Amino acid sequence: MTVRWYVGSDHAGFALKRHLCEVLRSLGDEVNDLGTENEQAVDYPDFGAAVGRAVASARGPALGLVICGTGVGIGIAANKVPGVRCALCTEAFTATAARAHNDANVIALGARVIGAGVAEACLRAFRDTTFEGGRHARRVGKLNTLDDAARGS
């Protein structure tokens, strides 16, 4: 199945972003690269927020990929956007569980923490796993309630 992606990184994640965008395109996915466009220093919150907003407001199913040096800062930024459930992953088991149990819709990776091979394994696991629902739906529903509170609705 083709997946629509919104992708962003800071300068530390730029090279890994470029590689992973190619991986996703080779799988036939739609890739919307929201920057950054080179290794000149930028601020990770700008790109995490851009990806978060794009995923949260997308019409139809969409996933996000955010990358910085550790994956921490850009993942925090993405998670500030109501509707985003961003998971920082350093191995494929967490990436699988993040989709299956948490219905995560954005994956964060740390380009200074993991190599391209592990990053690709995380991304493929995230892409190829679907939400299990069931008991997990109740818990994700409670996350959505927290989002509603943050929106003030």
Ligand code: RB5
């Ligand atoms: C940039 O030097 C670095 O702080 C950033 O990429 C990231 O690791 C922050 O969480």
